[in-house]
Amino acid sequence: MYIKSPLLGLTALMTVSVGRAAGAEREPAEYIKICDVLGSGYSYIPNTETCLRIGGYVRYDIGLGDVRSYDSARTSDVRTGEDQGTWRNSTRFTFKTWTGQQTELGALTTYTETQVNFGNSANSHDSPQNYDFNSGLALASAWVELGGLRVGKEGSAFDTFVSYAGNVLDSMLVPSAGFDTNVAQYHFDAGNGISTVISLEQGSGSAGTIDSYIPHVVGKRCSQATALSSSLLM
Template identity: 90%
Template structure:
């Protein structure tokens, strides 16, 4: 008797599965709509016509030898304070966002780039023994562009025109200023 009840239950379950499979196809849910207008990697922000792309990278640099100084500077570990000779390291996490949409005045696009750095490679020659530090959060770029007019924080047109001086100049011998600046320029 007990086996008959189990077989009857199994038969009912299989029949219900077959009936459900024979039913109408359900409409697939679109959780993320792809935006092809601005290029690959963009998706629509829900309930808007704005396209968004999110990206970034993690970088880890290791260096041995001099610390780009002629005064025998040395690096020290940030956490323990131990002298590490000329061993240096740096970790960078970069977070980038791009967004855009079409308006009657042209394409409205935005861009942000944020860096988080941590390591024992100090970039200040005034620190004693070149102690390292955590430079924390830095906003590298943030701009809005409408119809070719860009306003915000970005690399200077004078620096980008010459490819940031390339590998020709050594910033230890000939110091260059920071490349980012507030801009209002037409592209």
């Protein structure tokens, strides 16, 4: 009898201690908090009010045939004279990020896009027929926008504001203008499908070059309701 009593007391003490420990367990920490202010796919960066979204894609293109030139009627490229009578393929990996947060001046957002391209050409790896040029990491876009004012690296507003070349199937038939440039541009959305952009850009015929102390000026007004677009390029 005197031996069992201490054992019963110890058992009761262990039961109470375990019960208190179980009751004191905290709920699992929520490491990822969904941010639905900017749309689907965003989550808050821990300990900040900044929302982050990550995306990207892998693309594979293949083409073949004799005709692949700007005039759509020759078997050689009008720029280089290279024979186009072969098949070609290319692969692209793209990594994208979006961030955003609300400020007193409006939404502060950023966007980056990084690409890696690989293409097999008919001749050497740097052949004009290899339109991907087997590039390393390439910065396609990196900009910051606050209240409609966007600065950074982006495609020219002459292309991007109207979704590039639209529904053109082959850019070799309808070539687009110069693309890569640093920009300082302002977007204004009047509502009802009417929007305007004015963009200060640098560059000339080749990407990454400056040909004047005065930046290029691109202005566009677009109406989705009437499917009309007017442009100004200086």
